[in-house]
Amino acid sequence: MADHKVSAVEKIEGVGKTAVGFVEAVGNGGILVAESVYWLMFGVRERQPVRIGAVVQQMMEIGINAIPIILMLTGTIGVMLAIQGIHTLRIFGAESRVTIGIAFSVVREFAPLITGILVAGRSGSALAARIGTMKINQEIDALKVMGINPTRFLVVPALVAMLIMVPALTLLGNFMGLFAAGLYVNADLGISLAAYAHDTIDILSLDDLGHGLGKSCIFAVLIAVIGVVNGAGVQGGAEGVGKATTRSVVQAISAIIVTDMLFAFVATR
Amino acid sequence: MRNPESIIEERKSRHRPQTGPNAVIEVEDLVTHYGERMILKGVSMNVLENEIMVIMGGSGSGKSTLLRHLMALEEKTSGTMRILGNDIDQIGRQEFLDVRKKLGVAFQSGALFSSMTVGENIMLPLYEHTDLDALTMEIMARMKLEVVELSGFENLMPSELSGGMIKRAAFARAIVMDPKVLFCDEPSAGLDPVVASALDDLILDMRDAMGMSIVVVTHELDSAFKIADRITILDRGEILMVGTVEEVLASKSERVHALLNRIPEEDTMDPDEYLNRLVGEDNPGTAHL
Numbered sequence: 394m395a396d397h398k399v400s401a402v403e404k405i406e407g408v409g410k411t412a413v414g415f416v417e418a419v420g421n422g423g424i425l426v427a428e429s430v431y432w433l434m435f436g437v438r439e440r441q442p443v444r445i446g447a448v449v450q451q452m453m454e455i456g457i458n459a460i461p462i463i464l465m466l467t468g469t470i471g472v473m474l475a476i477q478g479i480h481t482l483r484i485f486g487a488e489s490r491v492t493i494g495i496a497f498s499v500v501r502e503f504a505p506l507i508t509g510i511l512v513a514g515r516s517g518s519a520l521a522a523r524i525g526t527m528k529i530n531q532e533i534d535a536l537k538v539m540g541i542n543p544t545r546f547l548v549v550p551a552l553v554a555m556l557i558m559v560p561a562l563t564l565l566g567n568f569m570g571l572f573a574a575g576l577y578v579n580a581d582l583g584i585s586l587a588a589y590a591h592d593t594i595d596i597l598s599l600d601d602l603g604h605g606l607g608k609s610c611i612f613a614v615l616i617a618v619i620g621v622v623n624g625a626g627v628q629g630g631a632e633g634v635g636k637a638t639t640r641s642v643v644q645a646i647s648a649i650i651v652t653d654m655l656f657a658f659v660a661t662r
Numbered sequence: 663m664r665n666p667e668s669i670i671e672e673r674k675s676r677h678r679p680q681t682g683p684n685a686v687i688e689v690e691d692l693v694t695h696y697g698e699r700m701i702l703k704g705v706s707m708n709v710l711e712n713e714i715m716v717i718m719g720g721s722g723s724g725k726s727t728l729l730r731h732l733m734a735l736e737e738k739t740s741g742t743m744r745i746l747g748n749d750i751d752q753i754g755r756q757e758f759l760d761v762r763k764k765l766g767v768a769f770q771s772g773a774l775f776s777s778m779t780v781g782e783n784i785m786l787p788l789y790e791h792t793d794l795d796a797l798t799m800e801i802m803a804r805m806k807l808e809v810v811e812l813s814g815f816e817n818l819m820p821s822e823l824s825g826g827m828i829k830r831a832a833f834a835r836a837i838v839m840d841p842k843v844l845f846c847d848e849p850s851a852g853l854d855p856v857v858a859s860a861l862d863d864l865i866l867d868m869r870d871a872m873g874m875s876i877v878v879v880t881h882e883l884d885s886a887f888k889i890a891d892r893i894t895i896l897d898r899g900e901i902l903m904v905g906t907v908e909e910v911l912a913s914k915s916e917r918v919h920a921l922l923n924r925i926p927e928e929d930t931m932d933p934d935e936y937l938n939r940l941v942g943e944d945n946p947g948t949a950h951l
């Protein structure tokens with residue numbers, strides 16, 4: 394009996410701690426973003442400018458190296474959407490209208506989502522691992538003692554690179570997804586690529602493009618902040634780094650999907 | 663331990679410049695916690711200009727923790743701290759950064775940036791805080807590497823160095839900005855005696871030629887007696903004594919002697935308590951099993 398009571402109390406305590414931890418993590422994330430904006434704006438004045446070289450290096454790592462896999466995945470998704478769309482619309486005998494579904498789905502939903510998830514898995518985790526390792530090796534402390542602000546030196550370049558590269562990759566994913574879907578539509582329904590492209594451009598407005606790219610900017614911030622907060626919170630040795638890395642991927646993907654849903658909800662009101 | 667007379671003789675034979683009258687670091691009643699656990703229990707000490715202060719004490723006595731606080735890397739629970747005349751609770755962020763630029767540190771583990779070459783590691787503070795051109799920075803980095811006998815290794819990655827080489831590279835990085843105060847956590851642990859002794863000479867040189875104040879944490883008695891102007895002895899988070907080498911050697915305190923002669927602490931625990939501790943204090947009921 395007594396044991397049960399204790400465990401129930403402990404459970405509630407555990408929930409409380411998790412909730413406090415969550416609020417704390419969100420708070421830390423907010424502070425991190427605010428600090429990053431500060432260094433971007435006033436770094437030069439404080440004689441601690443954000444280094445372009447570091448941003449470019451991160452952009453290569455996050456963006457350029459991810460291009461092949463982004464092309465492959467968004468292409469596959471495009472074909473998948475075409476197959477599914479044609480299959481569904483055939484029920485109503487309206488398969489020639491498939492372009493509308495593909496265009497909206499790719500540009501507003503799938504390209505941003507797939508790109509976000511992929512970058513979270515590739516680069517968000519790498520960021521968490523890098524910062525976590527630097528923390529346990531006292532490299533962060535070394536930076537501090539040298540008078541180099543770790544946020545300015547490590548976080549801002551990664552954040553800026555994410556903010557540039559995630560939308561850029563999303564844009565690329567848009568083209569690839571639409572193009573691959575077009576190839577399938579062409580093969581299955583015999584609609585020419587030119588007609589498909591014409592239709593697509595007709596259907597899509599800048600608004601739709603902006604919707605997808607806007608989301609991807611939010612995803613970029615989420616990935617970077619979640620990676621850094623997890624990395625900076627590493628306790629213990631290499632095992633701690635591993636845990637933080639995994640956690641950062643799970644959290645970032647969850648955050649992306651929830652944000653995406655909220656965005657879709659608000660945008661369709 | 664070697665006999666005290668020979669240590670004192672040897673020290674007299676070396677020229678020792680006068681330490682300045684001003685403290686570069688002053689700590690008063692420093693109390694710190696890790697979580698619930700109190701680590702430093704009211705530590706007061708200072709480090710003077712142009713002085714080598716050695717911090718000694720048993721493993722886990724709080725030496726590294728004290729060092730981290732002296733560099734203002736850790737939040738303290740209470741107490742006051744002044745670095746280079748600035749009360750760290752009072753100064754603004756910009757002043758704090760300026761103070762930081764006058765400190766250098768070689769951590770216990772080296773803490774070289776693993777994504778940069780050795781040369782880049784050493785150049786980083788110059789790159790971030792000076793307007794020197796690339797060539798000058800490279801020359802300065804090479805000069806510092808030469809000082810620690812690592813010439814020609816500037817293009818290697820830290821992962822390609824041995825433990826002792828990492829420590830020396832970290833030392834080179836710590837001194838590249840000619841700091842006012844240099845902190846070294848166990849600089850010679852794990853080094854072979856020849857290199858360790860060379861590092862001791864280097865620390866003495868830094869004091870004499872550059873006028874640095876240097877705080878060194880070390881376990882090595884020979885090294886401590888060779889370089890120290892004063893020694894702070896920590897014992898379980900409290901200061902056991904602060905004094906010159908001569909004063910430490912002449913100390914009547916049993917704990918000081920035990921530490922110097924590496925005698926393990928006498929076990930004065932009563933058998934019941936000992937049993938309790940083994941079993942775990944949470945389940946005293948099972949102690950009779």
Ligand SMILES: Nc1ncnc2c1ncn2[C@@H]1O[C@H](COP(=O)(O)OP(=O)(O)OP(=O)(O)O)[C@@H](O)[C@H]1O
Pocket residue numbers: 696701719720721722723724725726727728
């Ligand atoms: N990051 C940390 N989290 C929690 N406790 C810590 C942490 N670092 C140190 N401690 C605790 O603080 C106490 C003092 O540790 P510290 O590293 O200062 O000892 P030390 O004198 O440097 O020992 P050593 O000679 O082994 O390096 C120890 O009891 C240790 O368990």
Ligand SMILES: [Mg+2]
Pocket residue numbers: 725726727770847
């Ligand atoms: Mg230590």
